[in-house]
Structure formats: C-alpha cells, structure tokens
Amino acid sequence: xxxxxxxxxxxxxxxxxxxxxxxxxxxxxxxxxxxxxxxxxxxxxxxxxxxxxxxxxxxxxxxxxxxxxxxxxxxxxxxxxxxxxxxxxxxxxxxxxxxxxxxxxxxxxxxxxxxxxxxxxxxxxxxxxxxxxxxxxxxxxxxxxxxxxxxxxxxxxxxxxxxxxxxxxxxxxxxxxxxxxxxxxxxxxxxxxxxxxxxxxxxxxxxxxxxxxxxxxxxxxxxxxxxxxxxxxxxxxxxxxxxxxxxxxxxxxxxxxxxxxxxxxxxxxxxxxxxxxxxxxxxxxxxxxxxxxxxxxxxxxxxxxxxxxxxxxxxxx
Numbered sequence: 001x002x003x004x005x006x007x008x009x010x011x012x013x014x015x016x017x018x019x020x021x022x023x024x025x026x027x028x029x030x031x032x033x034x035x036x037x038x039x040x041x042x043x044x045x046x047x048x049x050x051x052x053x054x055x056x057x058x059x060x061x062x063x064x065x066x067x068x069x070x071x072x073x074x075x076x077x078x079x080x081x082x083x084x085x086x087x088x089x090x091x092x093x094x095x096x097x098x099x100x101x102x103x104x105x106x107x108x109x110x111x112x113x114x115x116x117x118x119x120x121x122x123x124x125x126x127x128x129x130x131x132x133x134x135x136x137x138x139x140x141x142x143x144x145x146x147x148x149x150x151x152x153x154x155x156x157x158x159x160x161x162x163x164x165x166x167x168x169x170x171x172x173x174x175x176x177x178x179x180x181x182x183x184x185x186x187x188x189x190x191x192x193x194x195x196x197x198x199x200x201x202x203x204x205x206x207x208x209x210x211x212x213x214x215x216x217x218x219x220x221x222x223x224x225x226x227x228x229x230x231x232x233x234x235x236x237x238x239x240x241x242x243x244x245x246x247x248x249x250x251x252x253x254x255x256x257x258x259x260x261x262x263x264x265x266x267x268x269x270x271x272x273x274x275x276x277x278x279x280x281x282x283x284x285x286x287x288x289x290x291x292x293x294x295x296x297x298x299x300x301x302x303x304x305x306x307x308x309x310x311x312x313x314x315x316x317x
Contacts, residue, residue, distance in 0.1 A: 005132040006179035011106050014176040015099055021173065025095035027292060029173045035163055036170045039148055040091050041285035044155035044272050048147035050237035053218060055143040057211040058245055059204065060120045061129040061136040067210035069112045069131075072217075081310065087144075088284035090177050094291070102177035106132065121206025138175065138184045139199060145171045146196050150240065154265065155272040165189045200242050207248035215249050222313055235260050279305070 022029055030036045039045070057063045066072060089101040112131035116123050129136070145168060153159055159167070168189040175185060186192040199205050207215075219234045221227040238251035239261035246253055253261075272280070283302025291297045 004134060005130045006106065006134055006137065006181075007132075008106065008110075010181070011102070011179035014179045014181070015102060018173055018176045019095065019099070022095050028090075028092060028094050028098050028288070029177070030091065030170060032289065032292065034170055035167045036091060036174070037285065037288075039152045039167060041281045042152060042156055043280050043282055044268075045148050045151045047155075047233075047236070047268075048151040048240065050219065050233060051150075051240040052143040052147040054211075054215060054237065054241065054249055055147075055200075055205070055245070056140050057214050058207050058248070059136055059139050060116050060118075060123050060206065060208050060211075061131075061133060062140065063208055063211040063214065064114065064116050064129055065112050065131050066214060068114050072214070080313075088282065090174055092282075092284040092288040098177060102179075106179060116208075118208050120208035121203040132179070134180050134184045137178050138180050139205075141171070141175050141178065141180065142192070142196055142199070145192070147240075155269055161189075168192050200245065205245070207245060212248075212250065215251075226312065232260070232264065236264060 018029060024031055057066065086101040086105050090098045093101070109131035113129060115125075116127045116129060117125060119125050131137075149159065149164060149167065165188060172182075172185055186195045219230060219237070221230040234251060235253070235257045238246050238249075238253045238257060241249070241251070243253075278301070281302075283299040283306055286299040286302050287297040290299065
C-alpha cells in the first residue's frame with residue numbers, strides 16, 4: 001500500500017473533472033439515461049450489503065478504522081443511514097448536492113487514521129492507515145461496483161459485456177467524488193475483474209481480529225423476531241463470498257448451507273421480478289425522477305417503507 005493520501009486539493013481537482021463531464025447539473029453526475037441509475041435504483045442490491053461490507057472489512061485499513069473510529073456497534077442503523085445518505089446523494093442527487101456530500105465525506109475521512117493493532121496479512125502491527133488512502137478507497141469502491149453487478153444479475157436480469165463496461169466507466173465518475181486518482185483505477189471492466197480477483201486472493205485482503213468481531217456483530221439478529229431472516233441471510237452472504245474469505249470470516253458453508261443457498265436463488269429471483277417496481281426502487285431514485293419532472297421531490301410512500309425496514313433491523317435497547 002502507498003503512504004499517499006487524497007488531499008483536499010486533489011479532491012477539488014477530481015471534482016472539477018467530474019463537473020466538466022456532467023451534462024446536466026440538475027440530473028447530477030448520471031441522470032435518467034445512465035446505466036448507473038438503472039442498476040442502482042434496484043432495492044435487491046441492498047441484499048448484497050453484507051457481502052460488500054465484509055469484503056471491505058477484510059481490508060485491514062477499513063477494519064481497524066471502523067474499530068477505532070466508528071460508532072457502528074453503538075448505532076448501526078444511524079451509521080447505515082448516514083453512509084447511504086451520502087452515497088445516494090452522489091448517485092441520484094443534483095451536482096451541487098453530490099459535490100457537497102463528496103467534500104463532507106473527505107472531511108470526515110481526513111481525521112480517520114491510526115495504527116493497525118495486529119499482524120495481519122501484508123501488514124505488521126504498528127503500520128499506519130489513513131481513510132483517505134487512494135488504494136484503500138478504491139477497494140471500498142470496487143466492492144460496491146462488483147456487488148451491484150452481481151446482485152443485479154442475480155435478481156433482475158443478465159448484463160451484456162457492453163453494459164458492464166458502461167457501468168464500470170460511469171462508476172469512475174463516482175470514484176472521482178472521493179478523489180480517487182485515475183492511476184489507481186483499472187481502465188476497463190475486464191481489467192477491473194482481474195483487479196478484484198487478484199485482491200481477493202492477495203495477502204492485502206485478509207480477515208483480522210476487528211473484521212471477525214464486526215462480522216459476528218453485523219450478522220447477529222438485532223431482535224429475536226429477526227433470527228429466521230438472519231439465519232438465511234448469513235447463508236446467502238456466505239454463498240456470495242469467495243471460499244478463502246468465507247472460511248476466514250467463520251461463515252459455515254457445507255452441503256446443507258450450499259443447498260439452502262442454491263434453492264433460494266430462483267425463489268428470490270422470481271419473487272423480485274414480480275414485485276411492483278414502485279416497491280423495488282429506492283426512494284432516492286424516485287425523488288430524482290420527480291425532481292427532474294418539476295414535481296415535489298419527496299417520496300412519502302418510499303420513505304415510509306424505508307422507515308419500516310430500518311426499524312426492523314434496529315437492535316432492541
């Protein structure tokens with residue numbers, strides 16, 4: 001890993017590049033004709049959240065930053081809400097709101113730094129991490145892109161090679177809002193796939209003590225009524241992960257779990273594809289469409305469903 005970090009000046013240079021490539025500031029960095037809106041509007045992508053989070057935590061920079069600086073275990077729902085408030089502002093918001101979120105996230109990341117407190121993979125105890133490390137930032141970005149493609153194809157429809165190339169090319173604009181330099185990013189989706197495979201097999205991506213502790217927390221039922229869903233979701237998440245990391249994360253995936261995973265995929269796909277689109281799409285997407293149509297943006301129905309969903313995963317206090 002490099003010792004470089006994304007400075008404020010570097011962020012502003014990347015923001016200027018993103019601004020120059022934005023056709024309609026009202027639509028934001030993408031807009032209705034983009035494949036990014038088409039893929040990222042789908043709620044089923046959230047089922048890949050466990051996979052993406054665990055892949056991120058398998059990077060010791062991320063795991064130790066979360067352990068030392070995050071309030072995830074005290075307020076997981078609040079942490080989830082704040083994270084996706086910024087992500088969706090960048091993806092579906094107008095350009096001004098996307099840039100505002102980019103600057104705010106960079107400012108927060110600037111204070112997140114410290115030592116890795118164990119020997120883990122490629123890192124020795126005492127190695128310093130920084131949340132604005134460009135290569136670690138890109139790994140986090142890569143987990144989101146890779147998981148979104150996987151879940152979209154699993155639940156919605158297959159993507160052609162050209163569509164995947166286009167989605168990855170568009171995702172580089174989103175990466176620019178984190179100040180990630182072009183030199184860190186693979187140029188094509190094919191190169192991106194090779195990067196993800198290589199990282200997952202490398203000693204950079206290795207589950208250490210904080211990552212394992214967070215895994216047990218994240219996949220623990222927040223309340224007794226959620227236990228059946230979490231039992232299924234642990235198996236589902238395990239099935240989406242490579243075997244090496246699944247084992248390091250202590251996620252069982254024997255014959256019973258594999259059969260459960262394989263049986264659930266066609267059922268999940270059939271259920272999701274017959275679900276009305278009004279229930280499938282994130283309210284942030286609906287509000288973006290309403291904004292561009294000159295209508296009051298607030299999606300009262302979608303936000304009410306969102307509150308119900310968040311309440312269901314909030315731990316009993």
